[in-house]
Amino acid sequence: MKNQNLYNYILTIADNSLILAQRLGELCGHGPNLETDIALTNISLDLLGQTRSYYQYAAKISDENKTEDDIAFLRIEREYRNCLLVEQPNTHFGYVIGRQFLFDVYHFMLMEKLQYSTDETLAAIAKKGIKEVSYHKRFSSDWVKRLGDGTEESKAKMQEAINDLWRFTDELFFMTEAEKEAVKEGIGLDVSSFKEKYYEEVSEILNEATLSVPENNYFTKGGKDGVHTEHMGYILAVLQYMQRTYPNMTW
Amino acid sequence: MTITEKPNIQKNIIPVLETVSDPEIPVLSVLDLGVIREAIEKDGLVQIKLTPTYSGCPAMDVIADDLKKAFSEIGKKAEVELVLSPAWSTDWISEEGLEKMEKYGIARPLSESHDKDVLLGEKKLVKCPQCGSTNTHLVSQFGSTACKALFKCDDCHEPFDYFKCLK
Numbered sequence: 001m002k003n004q005n006l007y008n009y010i011l012t013i014a015d016n017s018l019i020l021a022q023r024l025g026e027l028c029g030h031g032p033n034l035e036t037d038i039a040l041t042n043i044s045l046d047l048l049g050q051t052r053s054y055y056q057y058a059a060k061i062s063d064e065n066k067t068e069d070d071i072a073f074l075r076i077e078r079e080y081r082n083c084l085l086v087e088q089p090n091t092h093f094g095y096v097i098g099r100q101f102l103f104d105v106y107h108f109m110l111m112e113k114l115q116y117s118t119d120e121t122l123a124a125i126a127k128k129g130i131k132e133v134s135y136h137k138r139f140s141s142d143w144v145k146r147l148g149d150g151t152e153e154s155k156a157k158m159q160e161a162i163n164d165l166w167r168f169t170d171e172l173f174f175m176t177e178a179e180k181e182a183v184k185e186g187i188g189l190d191v192s193s194f195k196e197k198y199y200e201e202v203s204e205i206l207n208e209a210t211l212s213v214p215e216n217n218y219f220t221k222g223g224k225d226g227v228h229t230e231h232m233g234y235i236l237a238v239l240q241y242m243q244r245t246y247p248n249m250t251w
Numbered sequence: 252m253t254i255t256e257k258p259n260i261q262k263n264i265i266p267v268l269e270t271v272s273d274p275e276i277p278v279l280s281v282l283d284l285g286v287i288r289e290a291i292e293k294d295g296l297v298q299i300k301l302t303p304t305y306s307g308c309p310a311m312d313v314i315a316d317d318l319k320k321a322f323s324e325i326g327k328k329a330e331v332e333l334v335l336s337p338a339w340s341t342d343w344i345s346e347e348g349l350e351k352m353e354k355y356g357i358a359r360p361l362s363e364s365h366d367k368d369v370l371l372g373e374k375k376l377v378k379c380p381q382c383g384s385t386n387t388h389l390v391s392q393f394g395s396t397a398c399k400a401l402f403k404c405d406d407c408h409e410p411f412d413y414f415k416c417l418k
Contacts, residue, residue, distance in 0.1 A: 035391035035401065042393040049307020053335060124336035128306055131338065131417050132397070138370065139392050 003061045006119070008081070008178035009188050010061075011071070012224060013110070013122075014054030015082035018072060019232075020103060021047035022239050023090060032093050039139055040096065046132040053125045073243035077236055078226040081176070085168035087223065087232050091161070094147060094154075098161035101140035105201055106172045108133050109194045119187040141205050148209025155210070162206065163214050170219035173198070259289045264297060267325065271317045274310050275396050278355045281314060285343025288334055297322050297329040302339045304417070305397045341417045356380045358402065358413040366416035370400065377413050379404035 024044035031037025055068035062071075085103055090096050111133050114126035147158040173195040175183075182188025203213045222228065242249060260268070260282075268287060273279045281287050281301075289300035299318055303311045315331040322329035341360040344352070349359045358377050360366065368374040370392055377387050384406040394401040399412040 035393075038395070038401075039391055039393035042397045045307035045309070045397055046305060047307070049303070049305060053306060120336070124338070125306075128303075128335050128338040132305060135392065135415070142392075 005178060005181040005185065006187060007058055007062055008176075009182040010054050010058040010122070012081045012176060012178055013114070014051050014058070015080050016086050016103070016107075017047040017051040017054070019080070019082040019235060020086040020099075021045075021051060022235055023086065023088075023099075024096075026090060026238075027096065036093075043100070043136050043139070046129075046136065050125060050129045050132070053128075057121045057125070069243065073240050077228055077232055080223075080228070080232070080236075081178075081226065082223050082228075083168065083171050084220065084223040084229055085165065085172065087229060087235060088165060088168065089231055092157060094157035094161035095165070097140055097143040097147060098158065098165050100136065101144045101205070102162075102165055102169055102202065104133065104137040104140045105205075106169075106198055108137050109198060110189070110191065113189045113194070117187050117189065122187065144205060144211070145209040148206070148211040158209070159211050162211060163216075166214040166216065167219050168221075169198075169202075171221035171224060174221050174224060176224045258285075258287055259291065260287060261291050264290045264292060267321050268318075271314065271321050274313045274317075276352065276355065276357065278351045279344075279348050281318070283345050283348030283351060285345065285348075286314070286339060292327070295328065297327055299329055299331045300334045301331055302334050302337075304339050307397065339417070341414065344414075352414060353380050356411060357399065358411060360414045360416040363416050363418050369413075370415070377402055379407060379409065380411055381409045382407040 021044045024040045024047070027037065028041045028044075029037065031040055051072070052068060055071045058071055059066045059068050085099060088095065088099055108130065111126045111130035115123050115130060117123045117126065144158060144162075147154040149155070150158075173192045175190070175192060179188055179191065183190050206213050223232075265282070268282050268290060269280045271281045273281065273284055276284075284304070286302050286304065287299060288302050289298070291298055301311065301315060301318070311333065315333070318331055319329045344360075353359055358380050361369065361376055365374070365376050369376050370389060372389055375385050375387060378385050379387050379402075382404060384404055386405045387402050388405060389400060390403050390410065391401040393399075394412045398415060398417070400415050401410060402413045403410045
């Protein structure tokens, strides 16, 4: 493929949105109350919309005659480039919010920079996406504060989720080969450049939520290189079921 | 943000476009909503550029189909292309559209800074479309669709949607 680097780079960003949208979609009809149920599925919808824009673009530049659906549904696990954070399960509401919060702060910073990419399509998707992501970030930060500074139980659960998910945050700033190439070509951005700012903002909100900032420095990564946690296979089994069972089916 | 580019819409096409509405807010036509960026007829083909309100807005596919249908009913073929840039903003909703929206029961978007104040619960500024009181509070940042938030009026006690400011 002529544009292999760009193609891989698009997936590095888009797969995060797809897998997180799928995780949030699992909560449809299962949210803790009606308002949060609707909010989480609305966020899922925004992410899925962004994913479609990215995949349509990836399909367009791919010379293998691919469609957005092929990219979404017909890859094997090792070909998905999402970070490990977004594939973590909806263990309890604290985890749903913790995962969303840790991702949203990163996602917002990413969109902030991507909107100035020299690649016009990526810049347009980011300009559109950042408006939505700012609402997501406000929602998840509010909930971190509400649960953290809430009852004894909500605080314990929120802290448990943050402690547990913390080890996946470092990967967000790990640069894959595709990202390094994209930076060289001027279309991509150096995610490591806002790592410090990320931890500062996250810590500030955790402090405000009367939660403690985890101090462990054990981190795990691999998703961005296609090596996922055991949860990924189950996500794909559900996500891909229809296309695998009824190839080329459409709604 | 102001409209960076005035939409390029051919005059004789306007009456047809006025008949196509947003399936979620049926009182608003696609022109009221400001999602048509370009509509020109060339060699018997109507070329339309449509911009989504939100990336994942499911109404977009329906609107694109409805546009094609509206033109095919008058014997014209239409082509719809989705464009992302410049990104849609609530400033693009026409004044007439905002009035129709309020009559329909959806509170109109406030300015960007006021929008933030009400969504953070710091000020009471959203006007209840039922009784006109601003003694209202936020129930949920996300309402029946991604573009709206759910509010409740503390005077007439009716719940209602508020169209969030998007800039």
